[in-house]
Amino acid sequence: MQAFTKIHGLVAPLDRSNVDTDAIIPKQFLKSVRRTGFGPNLFDSWRYLDVGEPEQDCSRRPLREEFVLNLPRYQGAQILLARENFGCGSSREHAVWALYEYGFRCVIAPSYGDIFFSNAGKNGLLAITLSVQQVEHLFSEVEANEGYRLKVDLPSQTITAPSGEELTFDIGAALKERLLQGQDDIGITLEQGDLIREYERQRAAQRPWLFPDLN
């Protein structure tokens, strides 16, 4: 998983509460045996006019023009501003994969579905919780200012607005560490990379037939 330290990203506002993971990625796309490829189907039923099928070429599908992610001003957004209980419902991790693959690296909302929140942390997606008032304020700023970007800094736990205004956010220490390190099992193991290499070096000397590529 990718580490998260800081981003300076365009913000897209999704002005609905209780956005469930079915809405984030509808069930027909879970048939996929892949962990990627969900990006084009993120918010599929809101984003397109037709009913999406797995493995379809989404570039030719009719778009629902008014959906926020289809508006030209939000193209390339990395921060999703959302309402209460974002990511409620089904536990599908596909929802996080879809958001991440679409390009989101951070979600800001007053609250989250528990499982979604936990899934996000396992995939390098920073889910920031702010107060209802703070989120409301951000919504009005984003909508009023085209090209509105926020600086999100995980080490200092701060969000900086274009005006220079700074907000702080809370995050559990363990999750913060994980995200900062980009820790997953593979990431943790790779921290032992020198040890693995040394093991290979020694063993290649002792058992050369097992390491034809290293000798």
Added chain:
Amino acid sequence: MTWGRCVNIAPIVLKNPVTENTLSVTLGSMKAKTLYDKLWDEHVVRDYGNGTCLLYIDRHLVHEVTSPQAFEGLKLAGRTPWRRAASLAVPDHNVPTHNRHSIQDPVSKKQLDALDRNAREWRIPYIELSDERQGIVHVIGPEQGACLPGMTIVCGDSHTTTNGALAALAMGIGTSEVEHVLATQTLVAPKLKNMRIHVANTLAPGITAKDLVLHIIGRVGTAGGAGCAIEFTGDGVSALSMEGRMTLCNMAIEAGARSGLVAVDEKTIEYVRGRPFAPAGSDWDRAVAVWRSLRSDPGALFDHSIEIDAGRVQPCVTWGTSPEMVASVHDKVPDPADEPDPVKREGMSNALSYMDLRPGTPIRDIRPDRIFIGSCTNSRIEDLREAARVVAGKRRAQNVRQALVVPGSGLVKRQAEAEGLDRIFLDAGFEWREPGCSMCLGMNDDRLDAGERCASTSNRNFEGRQGAGGRTHLVSPAMAAAAGITGHFIDVRDII
């Protein structure tokens, strides 16, 4: 990119020679160790002290079904394979066994294409579908010498245990672990317990490794080896060919074990000699010296030990929907009413109802609709020879709709054809197919229809395993062939 170009198997000039003395020091203390302990200790990169170790993986076998997400994960994380030459990829689960160059099922095709793409993109040693060496991953690993004694071997497939016949620590892993191994060449794993299944005496003539392993599973149960590496020892195991030992270790997973093992002996060494990936020259001598130590020390402690008398093993046939639901061909379908344990009783009743069998029916009266000779359990040359010996000069029974023979690899197929086995099968009305997993799990179009009964040499008789509603009876290749000829199960020794 073919694997031949990826892996340099030319003789190696040692930069840093060490003596075998140094080795035994690295191998640890003087305490008597089991074979599993030795394999484990040699591969520990780091002990995390929390019950898990970072374990080095020497060989990573890859097939098309469990790898796409792992490759995707690798790509998404911006990683690359740690050590390409340690992998070997081959398509097997989805491949058609006839007309294989126009794959009809678009979903299967996609998965096969994904493996092809991933192997090329990541430059993973790869045996492609059109390569004669293609076959079931657990057949080609040993066949190519890609799986060697003393290795740790993993694959995103539970039957990786097959390779333990070579005194290698071989384990099935999940897709996240596939990604972990691709990326780090290691696994974070807890040490297993040691279990020994000692097979005293030898099998009677006409009784095979498949009968032995079904008999063992009937005895220890499908969870009997849970959390364990099972080492098979004793005269009954030494007497088996390498192919037979692979059949035995293949089904260790069906006894609940994570791994199956057989110690190195002369048969092991002779099996490996001269294979494409096997060491050669002075490396060969050094390797053999090390391999000879791959056996449990006298007095090594096992957490569990079981004794089996090979002399008592009969031709086995499963009657239920779990490999432990097994009987001798001379027995009758058991009566759930005789089972004191209510949970087991319920399981038996459900199984009999799924299998459409009545308690008390002689196993010999069960009539299969199809015969399947193949799978990573029983698709090696010796298996095909045993089946052909039964079939020779006879005809498929009228009630048997289809009898499929699916060699485990292209090289097994070629060898069988050189021996004329294909003609024997074809003349008897059996079908001779291209290598792959085939009707073992029916991911391609070799499938049972609902309600059909199959005498199968594969390893799992779970509900729907060979096709929705299909009924599987697990048997040896000779027993499957015999059922194909007589139209019902029969002690193969009665017809040869």
